[in-house]
Structure formats: structure tokens, C-alpha cells
Amino acid sequence: MRLHRLVLTNYRGITHREIQFPDSGVVVVSGANEIGKSSMIEALDLLLEAKDRSTKKEVKQVKPTHADVGAEITAEITTGPFRFVYHKRFHKRAETHLTVLEPRREQLTGDEAHDRVRAILAETVDTDLWQAQRVLQAASTAPVDLSGCDALSRALDVAAGEAVQLSGAEPLLIDRINAEYLRYFTPTGRPTGEWAAATKRLRDADAEVARCAAAVAEVDDAVRTHATLTADLARLAEERAAAVEKLAAARKAADEVAALTQQLKQAEVVAAAAEATLEASVAALTERRRLRAEVDERAAAVAELETAAAQAHEEELTAKEVHEAAEAAADAARAAVEASQARVDAARRAVEQLSDRDEADRLARRLTKIDSANAEIGRLERELASIAVTDALMRDIETAAAAVELAAAQAELASAHIEVVAAADVELQVGGQTVTLPAGATWSANATTPTEFAVPGVLTARVVPGAPASDTQAKLDAAQQVLSDALAAAKVDDVASARTLDHRRRELVSAKDKLTATVHGLIGDDDVEALRARLAELSSDDGSEDPPATDPRRARAELDEATAAHRKAVADCETHRKVAAAATKRLGERSTEAATAREKVTTSYAELVARRDRLHQQRATVSDDDLLVKAEADMEKARRATGLVADLGGELARCAPDNVAAALDEAERRVDTLTRRHDEVADELRVVAAQLKVYGTEGRKCQLDAAETEREHAEAEYLRVHRRARAAQLLRSVMNRHRDATRQRYVDPFRDQVERLGRIVFGDTFEVEIDPQLRICSRTLSGRTVPYESLSGGAKEQLGIVARLAGAALVAKEDSVPVVIDDALGFTDPDRLVKMGAVFDAVGGDGQVIVLTCSPQRYESVGAAHHIELSA
Structure with missing residues (x-):
């Protein structure tokens, strides 16, 4: 494939631009940022892939904003034996024109022109190679993937000695095997077509047989259930009668226990009242004793606080004298400062x-x-x-x-x-x-x-x-x-x-x-x-x-x-000021302490007086001896009431009230359970009888026979298609295994070509490791091996360009596509730029290399380059 001419009109911000490309060699297209260099590659892709009436986002984005017109793209291209001029206008008054110049002249418009170009490209261009041979700004350091390029694969087969002459029919057998395989499997290996239909038919037949067999088994289960429920109903009637008799005896014993329980509750009420009276008497006596102890404690505390208050007052007076002395010294020091200042001024x-x-x-x-x-x-x-x-x-x-x-x-x-x-x-x-x-x-x-x-x-x-x-x-x-x-x-x-x-x-x-x-x-x-x-x-x-x-x-x-x-x-003066400040602070602390001590004395004395008054009032009402006598009498009453409760409790315990209550509960639950179960079994028996009447009219056995016959037919069809699908799968896996082995052999010619070009840049010790997918895994210089992902951005960018140029050098002339490099080598130092220019010179004459850049000085070392400068 060769690009001879590209014309853009009203494309994004480009009003009109026409560029003529030489048929071979390196073409450096330079211009300022945002002048539309990358847009040229984008426009070529839209021309070849999108229809003129497309509403895709990619097409809408290229519509010019400065005028209400449609974007136009024209390209003259040679691919295989065909040379044609292809034109499209998008957005407004959409149109498509195709003029085939060679091998015979054709003129088409509209969708026919679009479909004809797509057919020519599918016949003559390896689209995977066309996409892989690009170095774009956003992915200049990404590893190049050439594994899906058929044109490169054929070239490597020739280089590896697998084919001396191409007949054009090499992929036919593999295509037929793949076509046969795809009759039964998807590309990911899942069943499809006849194989999926046969599998589904057998699965549906198995499900139908299982359903019919379950329906017949359901009738048998209903018959057995009817007999079982009839026997259960008779047994439950006998058990319920015996349980009713036990319930009557349990209720009689429970009535006797209830009478004793009522007598015990009355005795407990009397005992509780006696205990409450006793507690009140004991509490009053305890409170009287506590109040006497508090009066004594408060009197002692007041005496201690008065002593502390007197001491705090003395300390306050001492601090006041110190403060007055410090203030006098500070005043004298200030007067000395003023006198010394007057002396200095004189x-x-x-x-x-x-x-x-x-x-x-x-x-x-x-x-x-x-x-x-x-x-x-x-x-x-x-x-x-x-x-x-x-x-x-x-x-x-x-x-x-x-x-x-x-x-x-x-x-x-x-x-x-x-x-x-x-x-x-x-x-x-x-x-x-x-x-x-x-x-x-x-x-x-x-x-x-x-x-x-x-x-x-x-x-x-x-x-x-x-x-x-x-x-x-x-x-x-x-x-x-x-x-x-x-x-x-x-x-x-x-x-x-x-x-x-x-x-x-x-x-x-x-x-x-x-x-x-x-x-x-x-x-x-x-x-x-x-x-x-x-x-x-x-x-x-x-x-x-x-x-x-x-x-x-x-x-x-x-x-x-x-x-x-x-x-x-x-x-x-400063020293005396600080001393006076400290004395002031000390005086404030001592004054606060003295005031606090006086306040504590006042508060404690007031509390002592309150406690004494309260004690006198209580003694005026009841003396200490009367409280003691009343507490002893209340204690005797409580003892007698507690004895009566103990006697009744012992008699009730001998009757075992818990056992009686448990027996009554058990008898009641037994009667309720048997009654509920009897009713449930009777209901179930009626339902089963009704179901048997309905089952007799459905003909479920006939349905089972028909389902088993359909399953036999589905199984025969499944086995027939299964043999054919597995044979196609086995043949495809064998062919893929042999093709992978062949691909492993043609890695060497690609590596040799990469190392030949790479030694121009990196020196004679340059080596690379290539995996079966033709990706660069690592680079070796002077015996030191570094994984590709660990290389610098500049080294990755240089290796990516070398790999693409190596692929372009290996591909046959009729399969070649332009190598497009969009503003690359930005990470490359001046010495490496010179060496990369030698690489371009080494492969430039074998194909077409288009370089788009805003820094044409990077490519000054490419001796045979053709330069095109874009202007706004």
C-alpha cells in the first residue's frame, strides 16, 4: 500500500491542505502544534472506514466550527494491483466518489464506492499490519505487537525457509478447517450451531423424560399417601380419648395445690408487712446513731479549720509586709533610672x-x-x-x-x-x-x-x-x-x-x-x-x-x-520590678488561701449547727431508748410471721406443685396436639383423595412413553454431531500446534532484522529477546540484560521504531504499508537522534515512511528524507 496524495478541506480547523507523498523513502511532515499533523492520519482512517452519513462520535468531532460546511477528504492510494482516487464529504451534502485508475478504470459513488474500497483493502492490505506500523504520540513507548500480521508471517515463513515460492493458497486449508470448526464452536470454544442445537435437543428431551417420570411417580406417591393417612387417622382417634382422661385427673390435683398456694400468699403478705415495720424501726435507730456520730465529727473538723484559718491569716500578713517592701524597692529603682537618664542626657x-x-x-x-x-x-x-x-x-x-x-x-x-x-x-x-x-x-x-x-x-x-x-x-x-x-x-x-x-x-x-x-x-x-x-x-x-x-x-x-x-x-529596676511582681502574686495567693480558710470555717460551723438542731428535734419526738424498745418488739412480730410462712411452704412443697403444673401442662398439650394432628390428617386425606380423582383423567403414563421415544431420537442425533464436532476440534488443535511451532522458527529472522537495525543505534553488543508473538521481551547491551518494561522512555521509543522498521523491511513489496511516526523521539538524546537517522536511511528506500513532527531538527540526520513544511 502506498499513499500518493492526501487532500483535506474544512477538516477540523484546516480550511484546505493538499500534500503529495513520494512513492518511497522517508517523508518528514513538520509544522507547529495544533496545525493538524495528527489529523491527517485520523482523516485517512475515517476516509477508509466510515460512511459519509455516519453519525459516530469520531465523525462528529471533525466537523469545522468556523463554518457550516461538511468536512472533505480525498486520497490517492496504490494497493496491490489497484490505484484509485477516493473522495468523501461528511456532515452536509454527504457524498462518496471512487475512481479506480488501475488495473482497469472504474467509477463508483455512494455506498457502492465505499463497499468497493473495503473489498479492495480486504483483498490487498493486511489491516493488522497497517495499524501496527504506527507510532502515535499517546503510545510511543508501548511495545509493538506484530503477532496478528499475516503479511509479516508470510515474509517470515520465506525468511525461515518454510516456503520458497508463494502460491497464494497457503491459508486455504486452515481457513476451511476453521470454517468447519466454527460450524460447531464459537471462536472462544463454546458450542454453537448444529452442536449446540443437538446438545440442547438432548438436554430438553432428558428434562421432558424426567418431568413425565416425576408426574407418574407423583401418582404412585399419592396412592401410598392415601393408605398411610387412613391408618394414621384411626390411631390418632384412640390416642386422643386416652389423653382426655389423663387431663381430668391432672386438673383435680392442680385445684388442691392452688388452695394451699392462696393460703401461703396471705401468710407472706403478713410477714412482708412485719418485715417492713422492722426495717423502718432499724433504719430510724441507725439514723439516730449516725446523726450523733456526724455531730462529733463536725465539731472536730470545725476546730481544725479554725486553726488552719488563723495560720493562713498570719501568712497573709507576712506576705503583705514583703509586698510593701518590694514595691518600695521598685519605686527607688525607677527613680534611679530617671536620674541616670538625666545624667546621660547632660x-x-x-x-x-x-x-x-x-x-x-x-x-x-x-x-x-x-x-x-x-x-x-x-x-x-x-x-x-x-x-x-x-x-x-x-x-x-x-x-x-x-x-x-x-x-x-x-x-x-x-x-x-x-x-x-x-x-x-x-x-x-x-x-x-x-x-x-x-x-x-x-x-x-x-x-x-x-x-x-x-x-x-x-x-x-x-x-x-x-x-x-x-x-x-x-x-x-x-x-x-x-x-x-x-x-x-x-x-x-x-x-x-x-x-x-x-x-x-x-x-x-x-x-x-x-x-x-x-x-x-x-x-x-x-x-x-x-x-x-x-x-x-x-x-x-x-x-x-x-x-x-x-x-x-x-x-x-x-x-x-x-x-x-x-x-x-x-x-x-527590672530586677526589682520582677521581685515586686512575685511579691504581689504571693500576696494574692496568701489572701485567697486565708479567705478560703475563713469560708470553710463558716460553712463547717453552719453544718455543725444544722446537725445539732436536727438531733435535738428528733430526740424531742422520740428518745433513743424508746427507739431501741420499739425495734426489739417489731423484730419478735416479724419472727412469728416468718415461722407461719415456713410451715405453709413446707406443706406446699410436699404436694410438689411444679410436678402437678407440669403434668397438667403436658396433658393439655397432649390433648391439643392430638386434636390438631387428627384434624390435619383428616384434611390431608381429603386433599389426596381429590388429587387421585384428577390424576386419573391426565394420561401421565402415555406422556412418559412419548418423551422416552423423543429422547432416543435426540440421543442418536447428539452422538452423530458429537463425532463430527470433536473431529473438527482435534484437527484444528493439531493444525494450530504445528503453526505455532512454525511461528517459533520464524522468530529468528525477525530478531536478526531487529538486531541488525538496533546495532546502528545501540552498538555491536546489542541483542534482544523476541517472544512467539513477535514482542520484544528484553534488551542486552555489553552482556547486561534489562526487561523491556524497565527500560527508559527513550529506549522504549527507539526500540518500537526499530521493530516497526524491521517489520517493514521484511514484508514483501506487494504487502508493504506506510510506517507512520507521529511526533516521536522526544525522549531521545542528540547522539541517539543521529544514529536513528542512520536507521531511517537504512530502510527508507524499501518502503514508505511518513514522519509527522513539530521539531524537524530531530530528523536532520536522515540524509535522504523528503521534507514538507505545513503552514497555517
């Missing part, structure tokens, strides 16, 4: 007043020390190198110092304060140190750690702080250790030294920066004379006003010290 204003004089001084130094500026910069750098303090280290020192101050304040607040007043001259030993106190002198200290006091020869005392003081001391020790580490890293002894050294470092850095700026200014854009003029100008200005007498360095030092003092004051 120092900053003094520094600003000195800025003009500093500028004049700097200009004078720059003009008088130009030659020595670089030497001075060197000296400053050497001095800076000897200083270990840095900005980051100084920030760590300041942070650690603030933490130490905060921890010290917390430790002082949490520690015990010890004060000693000497009544006479005395010498103390405090923590291993000697303290001498004259008479009337006072000595005090804060104890944050265990401290021992001793008066030699008199006494020794040891003060151990509580857990809060120990915790704050531990925090203080940790903060001091962090500060010591930071000071050691800065190579200074204390924070003041660090601040002084940092201040010196900042001064050196500032001086170095100023000298550097002066040098760059003198060497760069500034002019010395201009600088002198500026200095003269500043000097004249200084003469008009009295310069401030404060030393600039002392002013800056004062600003730094004021700033540091302000920071410390802020930190102290």
Missing part, C-alpha cells in the same frame, strides 16, 4: 558642644602631622593588636556582669539575714574567720550558704539556708563563673578594667579611622590650601565665641560612664 549635650572645637583640632593636626600620619597609623595598629577585647567579647562581659548583679540581688532577697549584738566584749569565729565585737557593737551578714558561728569555749551555731536561697546562690555562682571565663578570655581582672580597655580600644580604632581618612583625604581630592583656609575660618569663629572648657575625652568618658550607669540602673 553628658551627651556636653559632647555635642565640643564637636566644633574637635573639628578645628582635627584640621590642625591633619595639617601639622601630614608626614607622620602613616607612622602614627602603624603605631595604633600595633597597640590594637595587643588588646584582646573585642565588641562581641565585651557584649558577653556586660551580659555576664548584668546576670551576676541580677543573681546577687535574687540571692540577697532569698537569703537569711543574720544580726549579732554583743552584750559584752566577745570574739566570734564566723566561717573560719575571727570577728571581734566590743560591748554594744552589732555585726550582720546574709547567709546564702551553710555558715557556722562559734564563741570559743561557749557555743557553736550553724545556719543552713533553705532551698530557694541555695538555688539562688547556685545561680549566682554559675553567673560569676561565666563572667570569670569572659574576663579571662579578654585578659582583664574585672569588669571595670574590661570597660576601660574596651574604651581604649574604641578610642584607638576611632583615632586610626580618623588618621586613615586624613591620609586618604590629603592624597585624594582635598587641597592643602583649602584645608588651611578652612582651619583659618574655624579659628576666626573660635575667636568670636568662648570655647567650652571641658576636656572632650573626659566628656566622652563621662558619657560612657553615664550610659553604663543607666544600663545598670535599668537592669536593677
